[in-house]
Amino acid sequence: MKKIGNEVNTAVCVGDALRRPSEALSQVRVWVLLGAGAGDNAQLLRLAEALGWPFEAKRIRYNRLNRCPNLLLGASKLAVDTQGSDPLVGPWPDLVIGASRRSAPLARWIKKQSGGRSRLVHLLHAQAPLHYFDLVVTTPQYRLPERPNVLHNLLPMNAAQPEVLESSLAQWRQRLEHLPRLWIAVLVGGNSSSYRLDVFTARQLGEFASRAARERGGSLLISTSPRTPSDSTDALLAAVQSPAYIYRWQPTNKDENAYPAYLALADRFIVTADSASMLAEACSTGRPVELFDWTPRRQPKRLLRTFPGSQRLEESLIHWGVIKPKRDFQALHRELLKRGLLCSPGQKESRHHAKPDDLARTVTRIRGLMGDAGSKRANSFYVPVTSTDLDL
16 A cells, blocks of 8 residues: 555556565565655656555655755755655665655665665666665666666656546546547657757647648647746647647646546657656557657766766766766667657657566566565675765
8 A cells, every 4th residue: 555644545566567576575664755756756656556565655845955965965864854744753664765866865864764774776866876775777868877786777667557547538538529530649848957948949849749630630639747838838839730639737727637638548649858757658558659859958068078988987976976967868769769669750650569668677676675585686686885885
């Protein structure tokens, strides 16, 4: 089960490949550290539910100290807003699942409180020494080095739950049935550290999507997101010249979110290049997915790349959390095209619609980490911390 505040819900394993854990591990205590990012939280909860163990979701807010480097924060909760966060008291968990930079010091602090007993699984990146974590689960755009305790997946684990998609069908099918098929869902991200969705780019997206709908005699199902700037949304919608249903995201209309319905009902997808989470959810449907890409933000070049041996030095600095590599979304896009999960430019269909199995792979690794006898790779990727690894 998962527990968030006073709410308790039954967790379900996802897919036939995700068998139930062994009886011996049925009492594993799991904490999930939720932050402000909806995409990160979706991955965390999806993974926790797939593991099949009872878990408690801890909603964490951070103070201004979260801007400090993790190397300075060490294993601490200095950056946690304790008044605005869920209580962090014993009994301490056997497994802590967190994501991204902010939760890394807190996860390490929890492990310290447990006397070193808690296992740490971290998603995306940590910007802290990687060997402090029992498993780091990442994807191509974060450019983490190859390490025994780093699992390189293809996509974030954001696939929508089948029961969530099913519940959206009846509510939304009637609203959309007046639109001509084929239905093309346009999933719009927005500004990030890697991309800027300005008015000009948004207008191009509207024109691109309209052209795709006209060529197929279909219509558009458009969804913006919390990161979509308001003026860019206006420019996008003004450029649409085809039948369309528009869901414009606002904090006040979360209950009317059309996004799950689009995932369930759309015949194909156009997804903006800035959102790995939206790409993961669209690709998980097994239907054709087309990428709308544009020029990323300019990133400063690192001087250390200019001399021999710089790649090994950079990997070492990333491992220790000294530097954070810029996200390489092009690496993710290339791999998706290579696997046939994205349509190439001008290609009407994907080469094949294979669904990624990253969630099952991750569950297997974590069960092995926790000692499940049915997992063949138990502890083979664990790197112990030596006495020379200082806890800053």
